[in-house]
Amino acid sequence: MNQPKKKSELDLGAIPFKSSKEYKTGDWGVAHPKIDHSKCTKCTLCHFFCPEGAIKVREDGYTEVDYNYCKGCGICASECPVKCIEMIMKK
Amino acid sequence: MGLNGDEAVAYAIKQVNPDVVAAYPITPQTIIVEKFSEYVANGLVDSEFVAVESEHSALSACVGASASGARAYTATAANGLALMWEILYIASGMRQPIVMSVVNRALSGPLNIHNDHSDSMGARDSGWIQIYCENSQEVYDSHIIAWRIAEDLNVQLPIMVCFDGFTISHTMENVYTLNDDIIKAFIGKRTFPKVSGHLGETELRLNPSCPITMGAMDLQDYYFEHKVQQHEALQMALKVITSTENEFSKYSGRNYGLVQGYKMEDAEVALIGIGSAMGTSKYVVNQLRTQGIKAGLIKIRTYRPFPKEALIEAIGDCSTIGIIEKTLSFGTTGGPLYQDIKSALYDYNKKPTIVGFVHGLGGRDTSPENLIQTYQKLIKIKDKNERISTLQYIGLRE
Numbered sequence: 260m261n262q263p264k265k266k267s268e269l270d271l272g273a274i275p276f277k278s279s280k281e282y283k284t285g286d287w288g289v290a291h292p293k294i295d296h297s298k299c300t301k302c303t304l305c306h307f308f309c310p311e312g313a314i315k316v317r318e319d320g321y322t323e324v325d326y327n328y329c330k331g332c333g334i335c336a337s338e339c340p341v342k343c344i345e346m347i348m349k350k
Numbered sequence: 351m352g353l354n355g356d357e358a359v360a361y362a363i364k365q366v367n368p369d370v371v372a373a374y375p376i377t378p379q380t381i382i383v384e385k386f387s388e389y390v391a392n393g394l395v396d397s398e399f400v401a402v403e404s405e406h407s408a409l410s411a412c413v414g415a416s417a418s419g420a421r422a423y424t425a426t427a428a429n430g431l432a433l434m435w436e437i438l439y440i441a442s443g444m445r446q447p448i449v450m451s452v453v454n455r456a457l458s459g460p461l462n463i464h465n466d467h468s469d470s471m472g473a474r475d476s477g478w479i480q481i482y483c484e485n486s487q488e489v490y491d492s493h494i495i496a497w498r499i500a501e502d503l504n505v506q507l508p509i510m511v512c513f514d515g516f517t518i519s520h521t522m523e524n525v526y527t528l529n530d531d532i533i534k535a536f537i538g539k540r541t542f543p544k545v546s547g548h549l550g551e552t553e554l555r556l557n558p559s560c561p562i563t564m565g566a567m568d569l570q571d572y573y574f575e576h577k578v579q580q581h582e583a584l585q586m587a588l589k590v591i592t593s594t595e596n597e598f599s600k601y602s603g604r605n606y607g608l609v610q611g612y613k614m615e616d617a618e619v620a621l622i623g624i625g626s627a628m629g630t631s632k633y634v635v636n637q638l639r640t641q642g643i644k645a646g647l648i649k650i651r652t653y654r655p656f657p658k659e660a661l662i663e664a665i666g667d668c669s670t671i672g673i674i675e676k677t678l679s680f681g682t683t684g685g686p687l688y689q690d691i692k693s694a695l696y697d698y699n700k701k702p703t704i705v706g707f708v709h710g711l712g713g714r715d716t717s718p719e720n721l722i723q724t725y726q727k728l729i730k731i732k733d734k735n736e737r738i739s740t741l742q743y744i745g746l747r748e
Contacts, residue, residue: 266575270545270554271506271583272445273568273576277548278561 284311288331290346296321298343305335305344353525355518356381358486359425359451359511361525362493364389365533368449369420372400372411376430377463378515379453383425397423405430409437409450416446417564419555421497421540424448427515428455428469435473441508442477442580444565445554447500447540448508450478451493454625454676455515456712464713465515466676467625471686477580479509479587480654482624486523488606488651489513494533495591495598502590503543505583506554514626516713532601584655591652608657610649611664613639617646619728620665622691623674624650627709627716631674634721645725650687658694665695670703670732672724674744676710684708684741703737709744720745 294305301320313328314335324335336344353361359382363371371390373383390399398415402408405426412422426434431452441448452470456462470480479499483489492511500509513519542553545562552560568576591608599605612632614620621631628649638645648664650657665671675685683689684706692704707724709716724744731738 263571264575266578269572269575269579271543271579272545272554272564273443273572273579274545274554274562274564274566277546277563279563279566280561281548282563282566 283327285313285325285327285329288329288349290331290333290348291326291329292324292331292333292335292344293347294322294324295343295345298341300341302340304338304340308334308338310334351525351527352522353486353490354381354520354522355486355489355513356453356520357385358490358525359493360385360389361527362490363423364395365528365530366421366423366494366497366537367395367534368397368423370400370412370415370422371397371424372402372408372415372422373424373426374402374405374408374430376405376427378455378465378519379425379427379430379451381519382451382453405433406437409434409441409448412448412450413437413441413444413446416441416448417444417556419540419542419553419557422446422448423450425451425453427453428457428463431469431473432457435476438473438476438478440565443576445506445580445583446508447497447506449493449496449500450508450510452510452512453515453519454512462712463515465517465626466711466713467512468677468711470510470512471677471679473510474654474686477507477584478654479505479507479584479591479652481509481511481591481652482650483511483513483518484626484628484649484651486518486521486525487604489518490525490527491598491602491604491606494528494536495594497537498594499587499591501540502587502594503541504586505590506543507580507583507587512625517626526602528601536598536601588652588655588657606651608652608660609664610651612647612649614646614648614664614666614668616644617668618644619670619672619725619732620646620648620668621672621674621721621724621728622648622650622661622687624653624687625676627674627676630716630718631721634718634725637718638722638725643725643729653687656690656694661691661694662698665702667700668702670705670728672705672707672728674707674709674716674724676708678708678711683739688741703731705731705738705742707742707744714745716745
């Protein structure tokens, strides 16, 4: 990790993370979703339900989790109609 | 022109023409919002007027507007300010230069709509600049210079312009106004400090083409540094207030100063206070002077940041001082003004005797007779060389 900035080096206005794009929240969760594409029907419900916008729809129609931002809430796994998303505990 | 305090505010804000005004009416601030909404309805301003459902929303809307780069204004009083509490700290923490009028009124309960300073004094540690006005002329002038102080790149903090409910807000006085074009040129355009976004350097405002996150989580890592930055910016405001007032005085001919000494040059006893009671006190000082009593007065106009150096300079050699204030700080040594002044003078080699007086709670009138008695008390203390540390009351039936 980088050395934390000093007071004199900090921008005014309390914006330590510039924008949310640089604020990687993926390490917050205790579990992460794993999508089994062999069972997936490409319904994309997980993409729409994800409160963090961390599930993207690929060009081939399957969805993919961006683990940089996924907080591991498990809503995708709960909503998946064919139960192809499994929440895996982090080690 | 003949204006009461509230109308003077509405007129000044009309001339400033802010982008967003979000407010919720509360006595005795109501006339400001009422009058301003008429200006909006008559097309005399370009402001977006947001009639919100509460004061919490009013200040929240101002924070949002200001974060997007707009000039935002609101007004409130007493319990309205109390409902804004959470957002007060967010506005100053996010460094948003919002201008807010606080028409001072007692806090409930028991319910009381009249003037004292218990509302804004409670907000003295919220990181806002606080200016207290003595009359409608000061109210008008302060609502113009407030924008320049708040938006100064070295300050970037919200500002409360406080003035006494009814005593000023509902009392018609003659107010000298300036022309619209002078105000427009003096206020200018809002400027923004530069910060670094993830797409490079940008202004401290929400801009989709170079996004930044404002008001985000700030924990053990940087919160401390950001709070000290705020404190330093507030201290910096002392210089900015003085320079802005000096510049404004070129147009208006009026310069109030951080603190204002009245007949302090040779004063042996003096009162220090804030707000409309200072007008009455000046009248009393004049009366006492005709009787050969060397009385003086110091009005504190800028209360946050606290003008320690200017105050010490104004006190000079005066040996006996009474602090008069319309706030009771329950369960402690005296009112907030008393505490601030006493701690400011602790390291000062000429330690004057300081007595704390609380007066006018809930709008009780402080008459010239009350103040004459207060000066006489001070003279007695001075002559007997007493040190009185107990809190005194003016106009209380004991």
